[in-house]
């Protein structure tokens with residue numbers, strides 16, 4: 001039924017675009033909106049968040065429509081409008097929408113409007129589709145274009161996606177110039193879906209992340225360098241974490257996650273975060289990721305999380321289902337989502353006996369030429385090389401009732417003279433579970449008073465520092481001979 005409704009939504013979207021293309025022209029000038037995005041914000045059946053920028057100080061308005069006809073019952077609440085880094089951001093939340101409807105929207109000051117975008121509210125049934133990309137992290141145009149091309153291919157592949165999750169590191173340095181490049185390359189696509197942004201370490205500079213997206217911050221432990229939030233689509237509950245919180249992740253946020261996951265009885269529990277709990281990339285030797293592995297996986301074990309998707313380490317890696325950091329078919333599957341961009345990391349073999357035990361790997365794709373780029377689980381070998389794996393990565397997840405299917409794809413870099421990218425399906429993973437197994441065991445208030453967070457932050461910092469100086473340092477010293485060998489023999493650290 002949802003497939004049918006999605007086809008209807010798609011047809012409506014096309015009709016909507018056709019109908020509005022006659023009256024719409026992209027606004028120019030000081031009041032013209034740019035960096036426009038529509039984000040998941042609270043109830044996915046009735047609400048969305050919107051954020052955009054203008055060069056001048058202007059009014060903040062959102063017009064919601066169906067087939068070009070304004071919907072007056074939509075309630076627009078302005079939640080922020082301020083000068084930031086030389087421009088003005090505008091934030092609004094639209095509520096009062098109807099579930100399962102494709103809406104058009106435009107943003108502006110009431111006189112100067114943006115082009116039209118569209119989104120579809122969740123109809124609540126148990127078919128859920130989404131796209132996951134990570135780590136474009138580009139600072140120049142051609143690299144940003146490459147990342148955008150990967151998402152473009154993903155949108156062609158997963159038509160009618162419920163949302164796109166970007167697992168962080170949208171740009172390299174979070175500057176006006178780089179976000180303008182991002183807008184130049186991703187801006188048109190951003191008008192066609194609901195975005196779930198995850199804060200990466202490259203996005204936290206000067207509070208850029210929080211000033212670019214209008215998210216549900218009602219339960220976020222901090223709104224300074226990222227946001228943690230959660231939402232439902234169909235029979236799935238999603239939590240988004242902020243790994244810029246206290247270097248890695250605060251215990252306050254882990255407590256929030258535990259309560260959040262215990263407050264849902266949805267069949268599927270899925271977590272998005274930037275820094276990867278399991279990885280073989282260059283950043284996996286540092287204490288922040290070891291800390292996340294130890295403490296986040298404990299919460300996932302305890303609350304029956306099914307899938308965790310992350311970025312940060314610029315390769316694709318899927319673990320087997322794990323519990324207590326060992327293989328367990330009822331456990332959590334961890335996916336490092338590959339990079340959609342072209343900054344790609346080699347494997348650090350010295351991590352294969354320490355941070356990421358090799359026998360826990362179900363699939364690994366290193367997207368880099370001149371290096372072993374595929375983990376062959378059957379032969380326990382690093383040395384499978386497939387040049388089609390040298391490209392940007394996107395992932396699709398489809399949930400139909402009690403079956404989840406994840407696919408990962410590489411969009412091969414264009415070689416000289418080639419016009420179309422070869423797209424290779426590099427991983428397929430299916431998981432089935434019984435419905436109705438999750439129970440609500442937390443019904444309290446899951447907000448965190450600012451004062452309590454600040455007080456906990458001191459305790460947290462001491463905890464992280466103690467962990468680093470004891471457990472992590474011990475592990476790092478045990479890896480040191482292999483690290484030195486890696487530096488000398490392979491020139492990788």
Ligand SMILES: [Fe+2]
Pocket residue numbers: 169200201202274311312313
């Ligand atoms: Fe990162």
